[in-house]
Amino acid sequence: MKEIYLDNAATTRVHPEVAEKMMDALVNNYGNPSSLHRLGIRGEQAIKEVRELIAKNLNCQTPEIYFNSGGTEGNNMIIQGVVENKKRNRMRIITSAIEHPSVLDVFTFYENHQVEVIVLGVDTQGHIRLDELEAAMNEDTILVSIMGVNNELGTIQDLKAIGKIVKAVNPKCVFHADFVQGFMKIPVDVQASLLDALTLSGHKIFGPKGVGAVYIKKGTDIKPLLRGGGQENNMRSGTENVPGIVGFGEAIRLRKESFSDEFEAIRNLRTVFINEIESKVDDIKINGDPNGSPYVLNISFNRVRGEVLLHSLEAKGIFVSTGSACSSHKKEKQYVLKAIGLAEEYKEGTIRISFSKDITKDDVKIAVEAIAQAVNSLRLLVKPRKNR
Ligand SMILES: Cc1ncc(COP(=O)(O)O)c(C=O)c1O
Missing domain, CATH: 3.90.1150.10 (Aspartate Aminotransferase, domain 1)
Incomplete structure (x- = not known):
């Protein structure tokens, strides 16, 4: 059948060329990217190339890309990282009612931890209403997290218009988008959309599961979720998943052409x-x-x-x-x-x-x-x- x-x-399904590159990385590029010898440097170089590729696609700087285990970690990393970093008396965070659970559940968690949580409703097609966002924004708002493309409906949010409103009311507020369903399918320009953070995942674009990345704009204060060896510029400790990152990179390269x-x-x-x-x-x-x-x-x-x-x-x-x-x-x-x-x-x-x-x-x-x-x-x- x-x-x-x-x-x-x-x-x-992982693209055969992605699998081939990953296999090669698994058996040949096995050094720890933090090691000082040439096997380590080879691993580090492979990661750097993918970091550059992603940065080019998003229109940001290469060091603003951090690898992790995927969309769920990315969303947690940004939301928890922003809130845990602030620890002010009054904090407001804003999201929409149709976000992925890896966003909504974190917001719900903070609702019970003295953070003012605002969940914006959507219209019948799944768009947030920009006037409601504007009304919800204030000086205490430390984070706005709105997804680029909804995973159930496919509805695309106008990130440029959202970014403009967020920054006009409160330039210090972090603007984050979960872009897991949009990456390499619809274009995004993090600078034009005034985004401070973006979440990506490998397995939605014929790459491997368990690998992803976040964009975090230089100067954005985010407390790391994982501490340890200080990899990923201290933002995400843990030995990098070199074969996964190489596979993610190949998946991006293949999509870029078409x-x-x-x-x-x-x-x-x-x-x-x-x-x-x-x-x-x-x-x-x-x-x-x-x-x-x-x-x-x-x-x-x-x-x-x-x-x-x-x-x-x-x-x-x-x-x-x-x-x-x-x-x-x-x-x-x-x-x-x-x-x-x-x-x-x-x-x-x-x-x-x-x-x-x-x-x-x-x-x-x-x-x-x-x-x-x-x-x-x-x-x-x-x-x-x-x-x-
Ligand atoms: C919109 C959205 N965000 C986040 C995720 C989670 O990504 P991951 O499976 O890489 O953890 C998904 C996965 O379905 C998704 O569709």
């Missing part, structure tokens, strides 16, 4: 998907912003349970998700759909399709046909609602 993998926002052409191709695929599904299944809702990231498509089917649909597609070799893989263990699974005000009868029947360069138009047609068949037969099992 041919497998059609439509869960690329959860993770991606970045903007791919965006258009994926947008076309998404449009085909929507047209086909709308012609075959009634009573559905496409969630999020039609002009958001084309890599994510969030669809709700009335009178169907998303999880049942997921498993019935899995039996046909088609892999999708219900919401975010990262939050599927959480109690409040559907907080993003709740935040955009999706009607209750649609919420349960929501799946996320996430595309990659490996998906063809034929794959889309097969997947849509399978979804249509599954939804239509699952609906036959559901009793019609009585008018109340």
Whole structure:
């Protein structure tokens, strides 16, 4: 059975060239980058090249990039690092209701620790309202953390406009964006967006899991989460994951070549998907912003349970998700759909399709046909609602 993998926002398959470079690093570039001999220096050099590559992509300085274990660590590193560094009597931190749990959970933690936490609501497409952000900003605000691309909806936030508001009200406030779902898919310029910190992860772009990086603007006061050997300029102790970083670098290099052409191709695929599904299944809702990231498509089917649909597609070799893989263990699974005000009868029947360069138009047609068949037969099992 041919497998059609439509869960690329959860993770991606490592590109064979990435795996090859990692294998080489594992067996040949095995020195500790902190060692003074040439094997150490070789490791250090490999890391430096990737650091430079990322810096160029984000439009920042090379020493402003710090490697770590991925998006979850990156978000924790920035949020905890800013709050723990300040320790003032009055501190306010601001985020949005649809952030990844690795942001929201840290905010919730601080809510119980004498920090004033503001969680901004979003509109029906998942955008924060800029006037609400402006009203929430004050002199005590030490951090604003708003994601670039939402992992469940694909909605893109206007980071430039957000940065402008943050800095106009309080130039000292740290502006951070979780850019895990945007990196190497949509462009970002940290200087133009007035960003002080940005979170990246390797495994969403055909790189390995367990490696990522953060951008931290020079002069930004952040207390390190991990102390020890002082690696990464004292910001993140621990021997660097050289093979992981090399793999992350190769994944970036490979994407760099196809970045903007791919965006258009994926947008076309998404449009085909929507047209086909709308012609075959009634009573559905496409969630999020039609002009958001084309890599994510969030669809709700009335009178169907998303999880049942997921498993019935899995039996046909088609892999999708219900919401975010990262939050599927959480109690409040559907907080993003709740935040955009999706009607209750649609919420349960929501799946996320996430595309990659490996998906063809034929794959889309097969997947849509399978979804249509599954939804239509699952609906036959559901009793019609009585008018109340
Ligand atoms: C928006 C967003 N932020 C953070 C993360 C966490 O990244 P990682 O899996 O590298 O810890 C994810 C992963 O799904 C994500 O989608």
